[in-house]
Amino acid sequence: MIRILSLLVGAFFTVVLAWSFGVGAYTAATEPHAPTAEKVFHLKPKELDLPSNGPFGKFDRQQLQRGFKVYEEVCAACHSIKHVAFRDLAALGYNEAEIKAIAAKSTVAGKDPLTGEVKDRPGLPSDYFPPVVYAGLGHPPDLSLITKARHDGPAYVYSLLTGYQEQPAELLKRFPEAKTGDGLHYNPYFANLNLAMPAPIVSDGQVTYSDGTKATVDQMSKDVSAFLVWTAEPKLENRHQTGFWWIGFLIFATVLGYMAYRNVWAEKKGH
Numbered sequence: 001m002i003r004i005l006s007l008l009v010g011a012f013f014t015v016v017l018a019w020s021f022g023v024g025a026y027t028a029a030t031e032p033h034a035p036t037a038e039k040v041f042h043l044k045p046k047e048l049d050l051p052s053n054g055p056f057g058k059f060d061r062q063q064l065q066r067g068f069k070v071y072e073e074v075c076a077a078c079h080s081i082k083h084v085a086f087r088d089l090a091a092l093g094y095n096e097a098e099i100k101a102i103a104a105k106s107t108v109a110g111k112d113p114l115t116g117e118v119k120d121r122p123g124l125p126s127d128y129f130p131p132v133v134y135a136g137l138g139h140p141p142d143l144s145l146i147t148k149a150r151h152d153g154p155a156y157v158y159s160l161l162t163g164y165q166e167q168p169a170e171l172l173k174r175f176p177e178a179k180t181g182d183g184l185h186y187n188p189y190f191a192n193l194n195l196a197m198p199a200p201i202v203s204d205g206q207v208t209y210s211d212g213t214k215a216t217v218d219q220m221s222k223d224v225s226a227f228l229v230w231t232a233e234p235k236l237e238n239r240h241q242t243g244f245w246w247i248g249f250l251i252f253a254t255v256l257g258y259m260a261y262r263n264v265w266a267e268k269k270g271h
């Protein structure tokens with residue numbers, strides 16, 4: 001009796017399972033996927049041509065310095081670059097005195113070598129860029145590694161900075177519920193189209209460049225993206241160079257191997 005009962009219960013569950021699977025598969029196959037505002041209006045990053053691109057890419061020091069200036073004067077109000085030490089800036093071509101002066105502009109929490117007490121003091125070249133206190137809406141991420149953390153990072157940062165615009169009328173017509181919320185800003189390059197960061201680079205000449213380059217919104221956005229490629233991978237040039245030497249070595253080894261092969265077989269064939 002118990003056996004028959006459990007068999008019936010098992011059969012019942014099997015039938016219910018098969019039925020719900022069938023219904024699910026049918027709906028998935030026949031119901032059209034509802035388009036969302038993100039699916040329709042999100043854009044892929046624009047093209048960004050940086051000197052560091054490609055297997056032989058190198059940094060343009062002047063550009064990195066300009067980008068650092070944009071970071072310092074604009075982005076640093078909200079974003080930290082905690083993986084970068086002030087002395088790393090030597091790679092951008094700054095000398096010791098300049099680095100000391102840049103570091104001294106920041107306040108860092110340092111331990112007193114005698115008492116161990118933590119006290120605020122001006123930054124030293126050996127310090128890392130300190131955390132940034134931000135009180136506004138949203139959470140500005142640390143930017144040191146952002147160009148590695150996002151797909152097509154450098155182009156993404158550049159597109160984000162230059163991509164702010166009014167919400168298209170068509171979007172509002174088709175998806176009235178996707179209206180940009182209070183305190184948010186529409187940007188089709190951001191994954192969900194609306195972000196808490198207001199456009200940070202808004203007018204030509206916002207940063208004063210000392211190398212004669214025209215500080216247009218586009219140029220400043222490019223330069224700061226180039227700088228953030230460097231913060232994420234300061235040794236990029238070494239990697240490119242090592243790759244280059246490896247390829248050279250492999251070609252050399254291949255030629256050598258081929259010559260050795262010819263040599264060995266030449267004797268055998270001769271007799």
Ligand code: HEC
Nearest residue numbers: 074075077078137138139140141146157195196197200224
């Ligand atoms: C007024 C403060 C503020 C300034 C200035 C600012 N940001 Fe932001 N930023 C934010 C906030 C807040 C977020 C988080 C936005 C969100 O998640 O909705 C953010 C996010 C970002 C993101 C991440 C987007 C993502 O994919 O998660 C990048 C990249 C970025 N900012 C770059 C910059 C750069 C470069 C500058 C300088 C040119 C800058 N920001 C200046 C506040 C700021």
